[in-house]
Amino acid sequence: KAGVTQTPRYLIKTRGQQVTLSCSPISGHRSVSWYQQTPGQGLQFLFEYFSETQRNKGNFPGRFSGRQFSNSRSEMNVSTLELGDSALYLCASSLGGAKNIQYFGAGTRLSVL
Amino acid sequence: KQEVTQIPAALSVPEGENLVLNCSFTDSAIYNLQWFRQDPGKGLTSLLLIQSSQREQTSGRLNASLDKSSGRSTLYIAASQPGDSATYLCAVPTAGSQGNLIFGKGTKLSVKP
Numbered sequence: 001k002a003g004v005t006q007t008p009r010y011l012i013k014t015r016g017q018q019v020t021l022s023c024s025p026i027s028g029h030r031s032v033s034w035y036q037q038t039p040g041q042g043l044q045f046l047f048e049y050f051s052e053t054q055r056n057k058g059n060f061p062g063r064f065s066g067r068q069f070s071n072s073r074s075e076m077n078v079s080t081l082e083l084g085d086s087a088l089y090l091c092a093s094s095l096g097g098a099k100n101i102q103y104f105g106a107g108t109r110l111s112v113l
Numbered sequence: 114k115q116e117v118t119q120i121p122a123a124l125s126v127p128e129g130e131n132l133v134l135n136c137s138f139t140d141s142a143i144y145n146l147q148w149f150r151q152d153p154g155k156g157l158t159s160l161l162l163i164q165s166s167q168r169e170q171t172s173g174r175l176n177a178s179l180d181k182s183s184g185r186s187t188l189y190i191a192a193s194q195p196g197d198s199a200t201y202l203c204a205v206p207t208a209g210s211q212g213n214l215i216f217g218k219g220t221k222l223s224v225k226p
Contacts, residue, residue, distance in 0.1 A: 003199075033212040042219070043202070048212035057215045090156055090214075100211040102147065102204075104157040 004093050004105035012111045018079040021108045025093030026049050028092065031055075032074040033102065034066060046089075049074055065077050076102040078110075086112045115140045117205060124218035126193055127225050133219045134188040134194035138176060141181045148177050148188050149202045150218070157202065161188070193224045 005024040013019050025032050034046040045058040049068035066076040073092075078085055088109050092102040116139045126132055136146070145164045149157040161170045163176040163186065169178040174205045176189040186203060203212040 006156075018171070019188040031212050033214070035214075043204075043211045043214075045207075045215070050212065056207075058213070088154075092157075092214075094212065096212070100145065100206065101159055101162050102212075102214060103159060104149070106156040 004091055004103050006089075006107060006108050008092050009015035009106065010109045010111075012113060013081050014113050015081055015083060017081050018077065019081060019110060020075055020077045021089055021090030021091075021110075023076075023093075023105060025074070025091075026103055029093035029095055029103075030072055031070055031094045031096035031100075032072065033092045033094075034074070034076050035090045035092065035105070036060075036090045037090060038086075040091065043047045043090070083112050086110060115143075115205060115215050116205060117203060117215050117217040119201075119203060119220050121220060122218065123221040123223070125223040125225065128193060128195060129221065130224075131189070131191050132193055132222070134190070134201050134222070136186040136188070136217055137192050138184045138186075138205050138215075140208075141184050142208065143181065143205045145206065146177075146179055146186050147214070148175075148186075151200045151202060153199075160201075173208050190222075193222075195224050195226050198222055198224050 033048040048056045068074045090106045090107045142145045147162045148160045163179040174191040200219040202219040207213045
């Protein structure tokens with residue numbers, strides 16, 4: 001069974017640009033969550049989707065958005081990039097039920113210059 | 114507001130030693146607690162998930178315990194090996210949102226040959 005797949009693995013952008021990251025969950029998983037990881041703040045929750053609906057959103061500005069498709073694949077978009085957006089972006093999927101083991105992808109490393 | 118703390122931030126031990134990593138949380142009303150491992154620049158690998166009704170979980174050389182009343186969990190690693198070198202993170206879901214995990218800052222473990 002394939003794991004969580006995130007593409008691309010690495011991205012270099014300049015300030016002001018926008019970026020879209022993709023996450024394909026484990027087959028059968030309907031819940032997808034996104035996290036930002038930085039050395040200073042650690043892992044911070046961005047948002048969670050379940051069956052194409054955003055269930056929760058973390059404390060990030062509106063420049064950060066996401067969506068989930070009918071096949072459970074998810075994308076997150078960051079507009080008007082800032083230097084502080086440089087981070088490792090991780091996606092996690094789960095069945096969404098009571099035994100909620102979160103399985104993480106390898107992440108997308110975003111560098112904003 | 115739930116806060117998760119991990120002590121120590123870094124740990125260096127000789128190969129073969131048994132060791133304990135600590136995780137504490139401020140709100141004892143958790144649904145479960147998950148331990149992860151992260152290798153440098155990589156995603157997170159789920160190690161163990163303990164449901165709130167459980168006291169401990171074991172997988173190979175790893176044993177995780179949970180004491181909700183005191184707000185603590187420990188990860189015990191037996192007979193440590195250089196391949197165990199990584200950052201270990203614990204996380205708990207926020208109330209009402211299992212897809213939104215709150216993470217500790219992690220313990221960086223180095224096992225010397």
